[in-house]
Amino acid sequence: MRVLGIDPGLTRCGVGIVEGTVGRPPTLVAVGVVRSDPALDVARRLAEIAVGLEEWFDTYSPEAVAIERVFAQHNLGSVIDTAQASGVAALIGARRGLPxxxxxxxxxxxxxTGSGNADKAQVGAMVARILKLSAPPKPADAADALALAICHAWRGGHTNRYAAAAAEARSRR
Incomplete structure (x- = not known):
């Protein structure tokens, strides 16, 4: 299964693609970030994120999309920006019929990492170790995106029953 992991953000949206399945080590396909110009208004920035993400979908043809769930932060503006970028990513995946x-x-x-309380450095180090990289991907958004893709591949995509059912229905066509 080819999984596109997305760590949503309005300035930097981490993207990482792995191939893997439950019980097998994943392999790195690609990693990077999609950026938007902070000088633009929010709508134009979201459009830039959308264009960049569309290029990743077109280039790498993922079979599933894993996005970090937005959680409450102290900075409300940051949460809103992240949620908007997350929505753009989800919409692109859904329009392509992907789980x-x-x-x-x-x-x-x-x-x-084995711990839900791991810090960014630990996540990056484990991503590098799992994917047999010489160093953690930079910036941290890229490493986080790969961590999302790895998590999803290892769980077989079954954390979301709807997504699993949709994938099953597509495979029968």
């Missing part, structure tokens, strides 16, 4: 699953940060940390 889109949201994973909480603690769920991803636990899957990758």
């Amino acid at each position: 889109v699953t949201f994973h909480t940060p603690s769920e991803v940390k636990a899957a990758v």
Whole structure:
């Protein structure tokens, strides 16, 4: 299964693609970030994120999308920006008929490091180790996106029953 992990953000949206299934080590396909210009208004920035994400979908043809679930933060503006970028990513995946699953940060940390309380450095180090990379991907948004993709691949996409049912229906066509 080819999974596109997305760590949503309005300035930097981490993207990472792995191939893998339950019980097998995942392999890195691609990693990076999609950026938007902070000088633009929010609508134009979201449009830039959408264009960048569309290029990743077109280039790498993922079979599933894993997005970090937005959680409450102290900075309300940051939560809103992240939620808007998350919605853009989910919409692109849904329009392409792909299963889109949201994973909480603690769920991803636990899957990758064994601890739901791991810090960013631990997540990056484990992503590098799992994917046999010489160093954690930079910036941290890119490593987080890979962690999302790994988490989803290892769980077989079954954390979201709707997404699993949709994938099953597509495979029967």
